[in-house]
Amino acid sequence: MGHAVALKVNGESWSLEVEPAELLLEVLRSRVGIKSPKPGCERGDCGSCTVLLDGRSVRSCLVLAVEVDGHELTTVEGLGIDGLTELQQRMVELSSFQCGYCAPGIVLTATELLAVNPRPERHEVQAAMSGNLCRCTGYAPIIDAVLTAAATAAATTAPEV
Amino acid sequence: MTISLDLAYHAPASLDETLEILSEQAGRTVLLAGGTDVVPSLRDDLISPNRIVDLKRVEGLGDLAVIDGALHVGCLVTFSDLIGSPAVHARLPVLAEMAGMVASVGIRNRATLVGNICSAVPSCDAGPLLLALGARVHLVSREGVRTVDVDDWFEGPRRTAIRSGEVVTHVTIPLPASGHGAAYARLSRTRGEDLAQACVAVVLEPGDRPRIAFGAVAPTPVRARRIEALLHAQGLDAGAIDAAVGLVAEEVAPITDVRATRRYRLAMCEVMLRRAVTAAAGRAAGDGPVHGTPLM
Numbered sequence: 001m002g003h004a005v006a007l008k009v010n011g012e013s014w015s016l017e018v019e020p021a022e023l024l025l026e027v028l029r030s031r032v033g034i035k036s037p038k039p040g041c042e043r044g045d046c047g048s049c050t051v052l053l054d055g056r057s058v059r060s061c062l063v064l065a066v067e068v069d070g071h072e073l074t075t076v077e078g079l080g081i082d083g084l085t086e087l088q089q090r091m092v093e094l095s096s097f098q099c100g101y102c103a104p105g106i107v108l109t110a111t112e113l114l115a116v117n118p119r120p121e122r123h124e125v126q127a128a129m130s131g132n133l134c135r136c137t138g139y140a141p142i143i144d145a146v147l148t149a150a151a152t153a154a155a156t157t158a159p160e161v
Numbered sequence: 162m163t164i165s166l167d168l169a170y171h172a173p174a175s176l177d178e179t180l181e182i183l184s185e186q187a188g189r190t191v192l193l194a195g196g197t198d199v200v201p202s203l204r205d206d207l208i209s210p211n212r213i214v215d216l217k218r219v220e221g222l223g224d225l226a227v228i229d230g231a232l233h234v235g236c237l238v239t240f241s242d243l244i245g246s247p248a249v250h251a252r253l254p255v256l257a258e259m260a261g262m263v264a265s266v267g268i269r270n271r272a273t274l275v276g277n278i279c280s281a282v283p284s285c286d287a288g289p290l291l292l293a294l295g296a297r298v299h300l301v302s303r304e305g306v307r308t309v310d311v312d313d314w315f316e317g318p319r320r321t322a323i324r325s326g327e328v329v330t331h332v333t334i335p336l337p338a339s340g341h342g343a344a345y346a347r348l349s350r351t352r353g354e355d356l357a358q359a360c361v362a363v364v365l366e367p368g369d370r371p372r373i374a375f376g377a378v379a380p381t382p383v384r385a386r387r388i389e390a391l392l393h394a395q396g397l398d399a400g401a402i403d404a405a406v407g408l409v410a411e412e413v414a415p416i417t418d419v420r421a422t423r424r425y426r427l428a429m430c431e432v433m434l435r436r437a438v439t440a441a442a443g444r445a446a447g448d449g450p451v452h453g454t455p456l457m
Contacts, residue, residue, distance in 0.1 A: 020170035021166050044264070050267055062196055062201070062268075063271070109267065130265060130352040131268065
């Protein structure tokens with residue numbers, strides 16, 4: 001039996017009818033047309049399907065679409081509405097990605113980290129990113145971009161002395 | 162990637178409504194909190210319910226508070242909630258230490274402490290620590306409320322003392338006396354995605370019998386009662402800890418699986434016990450490692 005679900009995706013309101021067994025990942029990709037969350041391991045291990053649910057990163061392969069009724073989702077399509085974020089710019093400059101399959105999940109996980117902890121230590125970035133697998137880069141340019149973005153944001157928002 | 166099940170979905174707003182639904186047709190219902198175990202189990206056909214009862218809209222089940230000397234953890238409280246709670250950091254920092262080792266941020270934002278002991282996989286992280294802390298599991302059904310000591314909770318892999326028609330509303334964790342020391346050590350191949358190969362929780366309270374439990378090395382999380390008795394009798398000096406380490410093989414029964422061999426698990430349990438007891442004793446004395454410092 002279908003269930004009516006009302007949600008916001010990147011600020012836009014959507015009303016959908018979903019079956020209880022439909023995964024959020026499938027519904028986002030096939031019905032909403034949001035393609036940045038990627039199917040990877042499909043069991044919560046790899047992080048490539050990460051989306052922000054009310055600002056917190058979740059695995060969209062482990063969430064039923066029917067569960068998000070009344071909630072708000074953000075994907076990289078929504079982050080970039082007003083141009084690349086500071087973090088995304090640093091990732092471009094430092095060539096943080098090669099194939100890019102993990103990139104949407106990593107951008108969102110790092111965005112959440114910087115929102116919670118604006119000046120993370122390197123080990124804190126490593127811990128926060130440890131659930132997002134990248135098979136190309138060895139992680140160094142990703143972690144450097146997160147740290148550089150944090151330092152840039154701190155410099156531009158520092159109070160005048 | 163699709164789940165091929167014909168499912169009904171209910172999202173009741175109150176506990177009364179929840180119990181009403183459960184009483185209608187118990188048995189093939191799956192209760193849903195964070196879903197991080199339920200959804201993969203559905204996909205892998207480990208469970209085949211005909212309906213899901215989502216608890217996330219039930220009022221009061223997300224409570225996290227200190228009440229009458231115990232931490233009350235509602236069944237919707239996530240591992241991230243525990244990590245972010247000032248009360249947990251102040252009164253029971255070992256709980257945040259354990260929560261911080263569970264999977265990844267994206268899982269911890271969704272996965273709940275109660276869900277972890279309800280899915281009851283042998284490697285669950287919450288099990289050994291709740292055993293060592295002497296937690297109690299609170300259930301409700303149409304027949305009334307019931308409390309189960311976590312010592313009696315785990316009955317086998319993925320099997321618990323929950324009965325048809327029941328909901329675990331919360332667990333209570335008695336707060337250890339000030340001056341206590343506790344530690345949780347976890348061994349895994351990688352951070353961020355691996356289940357524990359072995360884990361151990363140690364709680365030392367001044368004047369009281371130590372409480373120690375292992376995970377991922379038996380069909381359920383297990384108390385190490387012989388080790389507890391030995392340390393209680395002999396104290397925590399180097400000789401006593403050596404003797405305790407010598408008892409590990411009698412307390413745990415690990416298997417060989419894809420994550421580790423039996424022999425490796427046994428050897429590492431000895432190392433982990435030594436480090437966790439030493440860390441807990443140090444913390445009790447005020448000079449142990451900061452909570453969250455990986456012991457492995």
